[in-house]
Amino acid sequence: MLTFEQKLAIIASFPELQRKDVSLGRVNFHYEESAHEKKIVVYHLHPNGNGFVFAGLLEDVETDAKGFVNIREFSEDELRSLIARSIESLSAADAEEEPDVSSQEEGYRPSRAEFWRGAGGSRLTLLYQDDLWYVYAGKELDMAFETHEEAVQYLADEGFRRE
Numbered sequence: 001m002l003t004f005e006q007k008l009a010i011i012a013s014f015p016e017l018q019r020k021d022v023s024l025g026r027v028n029f030h031y032e033e034s035a036h037e038k039k040i041v042v043y044h045l046h047p048n049g050n051g052f053v054f055a056g057l058l059e060d061v062e063t064d065a066k067g068f069v070n071i072r073e074f075s076e077d078e079l080r081s082l083i084a085r086s087i088e089s090l091s092a093a094d095a096e097e098e099p100d101v102s103s104q105e106e107g108y109r110p111s112r113a114e115f116w117r118g119a120g121g122s123r124l125t126l127l128y129q130d131d132l133w134y135v136y137a138g139k140e141l142d143m144a145f146e147t148h149e150e151a152v153q154y155l156a157d158e159g160f161r162r163e
Contacts (some may be wrong), residue, residue: 001072002049002074002079003049004046004047004049010076010079011029011079011083013080016087017030018030018032022044024046026044026051027042028040028042029042031086033091036090038067043068050070051070052064052070053069053086054090055067055086057086057089058086069082113127116161116163117161118158118159118160123137124136124155128148132145133146133148135154
């Protein structure tokens with residue numbers, strides 16, 4: 001396991017990240033140029049070596065409900081790779097179409113959005129937040145629903161298909 005100082009050195013090697021000291025000796029690192037609302041890449045790096053990296057937009061990474069991965073046991077290569085991929089995902093050109101998702105509903109994977117494609121290539125995003133299902137066209141809110149089923153029915157009725 002890498003020490004706190006080793007992890008700090010690795011994270012600080014990414015010039016696009018800004019260090020923000022928080023309580024109890026913990027440190028966050030923000031990516032201010034993020035194309036998303038999400039700006040925190042490294043969350044609560046603690047002197048005991050525990051900490052989290054945002055990976056909520058990465059399809060092949062298992063995350064918690066907020067989109068973070070615990071990095072306590074990561075090697076240097078694993079940590080560098082995950083941070084680089086996190087930054088890349090937050091700076092994606094179509095980021096406005098991929099908002100962060102948190103969900104407690106059964107059957108819906110946390111930190112993932114559903115993407116729906118319509119006629120002419122238009123794309124909508126369905127995500128669960130604050131106990132509601134939201135349909136976004138880019139950054140603009142289109143509709144909100146109480147259940148996933150209502151949202152899916154609306155999208156189907158409007159001629160959209162899940163990607």
